[in-house]
Every structure is written in C-alpha cells, then in structure tokens.
Amino acid sequence: MFIVIEGIDGTGKTTLCRFLEERLVREGYDVVITAEPTGGPIGELIRRKGFDPRAEALLFAADRSCHTADINEWLSRGKVVISDRYYVSSLAYQGASHEGMTDWIAMINEPVIREPDVTVVLDIDPEEGLGRISSRGENSRFETVGYLARVRENYLRIARERGYRVMDASRDRNETLDEIMKMIREE
Numbered sequence: 001m002f003i004v005i006e007g008i009d010g011t012g013k014t015t016l017c018r019f020l021e022e023r024l025v026r027e028g029y030d031v032v033i034t035a036e037p038t039g040g041p042i043g044e045l046i047r048r049k050g051f052d053p054r055a056e057a058l059l060f061a062a063d064r065s066c067h068t069a070d071i072n073e074w075l076s077r078g079k080v081v082i083s084d085r086y087y088v089s090s091l092a093y094q095g096a097s098h099e100g101m102t103d104w105i106a107m108i109n110e111p112v113i114r115e116p117d118v119t120v121v122l123d124i125d126p127e128e129g130l131g132r133i134s135s136r137g138e139n140s141r142f143e144t145v146g147y148l149a150r151v152r153e154n155y156l157r158i159a160r161e162r163g164y165r166v167m168d169a170s171r172d173r174n175e176t177l178d179e180i181m182k183m184i185r186e187e
Contacts, residue, residue: 001187002075002114003180004086006155007122008148010129011169016122017084019177024080024184032074035084036060038067053098057105060090065112072114087113088121088158096150117187120180121159122169126152129169 003020005013014035021031037043042063051059064087074081087109095102124132126148159166165183167176 001118001184002071002081002083002116003118003120003184004083004088004116005120005122006085006088006092006164007169008092008124008126008129008151008155010126010132010148011122011124012132012173013084013122016173016176016180017082019173020082020180023177023181024082029080030078031080031082033082033084034067034071036067036086036089037063038070040066042066053094053101057090057094057098057101057108060094061105061108061112064090064109068112068114083116086116086119088119088155088164091158092151092154095154096147102154118180118183119162119164120183121155121164121166122176123152123156123166124169 005017005020007013017033017035021033024031037046037060040063042059046056046059046063067083071081071083090105090109091102094105126145129148130145156166158164165179167179169176
C-alpha cells in the first residue's frame with residue numbers, strides 16, 4: 001500500500017508519518033518512510049535557491065520520477081510505503097508561486113507518478129502552522145502566512161476535486177492516526 005501525507009508546513013506531516021510507521025510495524029507490516037524532495041542528488045539540487053520556476057518544476061518532476069521508481073520497487077517487495085509529500089505538493093506549492101503553471105506542472109508529472117492508495121491532506125490555519133515551525137530557525141521562502149494561505153487553498157481545492165480526505169491538523173494527533181488507520185483497513 002502506498003500512503004501519502006500532504007499539507008502545508010507546520011501541519012505535523014513528518015511526525016504523523018513516524019507515528020503511522022510505528023503503528024503499522026506493531027501490526028506486523030514492513031514499512032518504508034520516504035519524503036519529497038528526496039535525499040538523492042536531484043532532491044539535494046532542489047534545495048538550492050535561485051532556479052527559474054520552470055527549471056524548478058522540472059527538477060521536482062525528475063526527482064519524483066526517480067522516487068516513483070523506488071516506491072514501485074518497495075511496493076513490489078510487499079512493503080507499505082508512507083511518503084511525506086508527493087506530486088500534489090508540486091501542484092499546491094508551485095501553483096501558488098507561479099500563476100498559470102498548474103496545468104503544465106500536472107502534465108510534466110503525469111508520466112512519472114503513481115496514484116497513491118491513500119492520500120490525506122492535513123489542514124491547519126497558516127498562522128498556526130508557522131507558529132509550530134518557528135523553532136526551526138529562519139523560515140524558508142515557502143514559509144510566509146500569505147504564501148501558505150494560497151498553498152492551503154490549492155490543497156483544499158485539489159482534495160475536493162480528487163476526493164482526498166482532509167483532516168484537521170490542529171486536533172489530537174492520535175485521533176488523526178486512528179482515522180488514517182481506519183482508511184488503510186478499508187483499502
């Protein structure tokens with residue numbers, strides 16, 4: 001099973017992925033946690049600043065192509081794969097950054113993606129999300145209230161269009177985890 005946890009910065013995606021892994025391992029599953037951008041050479045290149053928006057989108061698609069190959073390999077070996085972000089992040093984040101590029105971003109990603117079995121969008125007010133991540137130090141270029149509000153709108157629109165489950169990230173983490181486990185059992 002391929003599970004993706006999406007949402008703006010500060011929703012608790014990474015922590016929830018770890019808790020989900022622990023729960024699944026306790027139930028006897030072999031689990032791999034992964035994230036985008038990856039830790040591979042293209043993912044590392046993405047973390048550098050200063051790319052033209054189209055070049056950045058192409059780098060994300062290239063990183064995702066390699067990532068999807070890894071995901072397919074893990075799934076073929078019977079593992080449960082949990083990804084902290086996947087292609088919907090490109091639509092939400094890059095779509096908020098570069099007006100009019102969303103259709104093109106979707107097009108360049110279409111040949112390199114695998115549709116997840118479960119996609120959850122964690123939702124939180126951008127100010128609350130930024131408050132949660134303020135301890136990290138200097139905010140990235142993606143971490144401003146106005147920008148994250150646009151990203152959040154994109155996530156909520158995409159979730160409605162694709163039928164993804166949206167969960168309130170400000171509630172108790174165990175409630176969210178229980179709800180995700182129920183979705184996994186239904187698949």
